[in-house]
Amino acid sequence: MRRIFPDPRQHEAKQEFDGGVVITPMPLEEDWSDDAVNLRLGNHFLLPQSPPPPFIALDNIRLNQTRVHVPWGEYLVLPPHHTVLGSTLEFIKLPLDLSGQILTRSSIARTFIIIETAPWIHPGFRGCLTLEIANVSNTPVLLHPGIPIGQLLLLTVDLTEEEKKQREIFKGSYIGPTFPEAPTFKPLRDQLQKFGADRPKVPTLP
């Protein structure tokens, strides 16, 4: 796999739409480097349930998360050892021959903020990237929407024509998110029975 960063000026909206990268709104000139581009923190967050539930089963449950909007200039306080879902300000569209990776900017990482635990972006992805933000420090951190928080790197992938065709299809209902969305899971029983496991046990709530 070869790491590249295509010149966004190669992107053509109409004729070659499927072949191009889109990053919108276009980052500032200073955000571009030879191998990456800075991405900014968006305005929308999903706060975890507080106080937390006794447990979360990775089942087709609906998590009780609260969406908040933080206007420009305001901030969200992320207490020590707490997490929140955020998203990038930029909406990304990848072509079918590129995948991507979102990494925490090094200066941000040095405050013990981690923005991603699932950094891989598949070819054909489109949407604002969901950020799993964790404050692993001992100090509350103020998150101001608009700060450059992550870096996007792109990598070429070789997909067969058949694989490309498959990826051209918009799958599911969650294509093109513009704010962080709660996770969805298939029923736990279905996930496990696929390979012949027994009925899953889940503790009952008091």
Add this chain to the structure above:
Amino acid sequence: MNGDERSRALLHDTAACYRFVKSTSAACKLSGGFPSYLGPTRKLLEHIQELSVCTQTFLSNFPSTNQVEPAEYRRHRQLLHLIRETWKSLHFYVQPAVDADTLNVPTALVKLLTERVQLIGNCKSLEFAVIHTDKLNYFQFPPGDFEKNVIDLGEVVAPRLKFPPNLGLVALPHSQAQHLFLNGLLAHEIGHFVFARLNCLDRIKEAISEGFRVAFAPTAILGLSATQLKQYPEVLQDWAEELFCDLFGVYLLGPSFVLSSIEFFDLSGTLAADGSIDERAAKSHFKFEWDHPARLFRLWRQSAQLEKLGWWDEISKNKSHHIRLIDECRKLRREAFSFEVPCGSSIIDAFFKTIESIEDEVARLTTKLRNRKRQSREVEELAELRDVISTYLGHAVVPSTLYVRNEFKRPNAIVLLNAAHLFYLSGIEDLMTRSDMPDRTRIDRRDIWMERVENWTTKALEDIALPNLGGA
């Protein structure tokens, strides 16, 4: 009652009133950053909260003696009555305003509308607090109604506290708060505020009187009762204001406003199977009502306005049934409309004679907003970018930075809104055919894609409001 009993009675009722004020305003106490509010809504909530603090302080200071004389008792009773009545009326606004946080109003659209209004001379400082209503309708609260209550109370409890000047109050149905395109109707309600604030009626009144005189021959006027003589010109004024606000909406948002009206009032249901207007099915929409002109009359005038402003040529190519309806409306004539009251036809005739004055008044107000250059630029840009924006949306991409003829371009917000609205009407099937469930008859899937298109458009409107991002 003796003096002591009067005092005790007042003390009890004052405390009850204090509790009423405290609990009524409790929701306005904004603590921390969440939920967040648009500036004007925050101003409204803060004003109510300050008024509450002042009212409570005022109530804490009377009555101060153990023995209350009858005259003093009566005076205190009057004050308590004023405070109660004012807070009863404020009660109506509190929860709808608290519910209208930035996640529960179309924030990007409200900001866009405010910016557009502020381009108009004398409207530079107008702003709008958007609140919810449980009615399935859009409202504007006449500037006098809210302010008068607050000012009367303010003079008693806090003479220095002034209601934010130039703050308009408009309401949208709480159930529709998440929608983007439908809420284009807010432009009409904003028009009501502008109409009142800039005394537009004063300039139209003469045309209304003249129209009335001409439409009613002297003999016909003699046949009207005193009530009718008073009532009919008032009806004409109400119709004039409604038409003004519709045309104002077209000036503010362009075709998108008209398309919102069609959806909200379910006017596309008037189309017959052959695509013409079904006169039987649309019967009620041809009728003028006491408080507003016939729905199809309004659409007819809006379509004329679109044509006058140059939008029609651009949007007429769209293949949606909404555009077909607008086209059908353009063929309507005066004879199609009725007002089913004695002399109803003459009243409509009188109204038709004032249409030009109303259109002139809207045009006069919006000269700056609609100078020829800006207007033609927006229409030209729609012609240039409509297909590009459709391509972006058709590929499930937010159209905030467009790549056009080898350069990046940020679309004008009105152009973006209108191009996206047209895509919303005719492009959803493009998206569906690209998905893993291409069955275009699946209403639940269509709903999801419609919501997505609104989200992408909202995001694009937010993006292009950031001055330094997004290329040129």
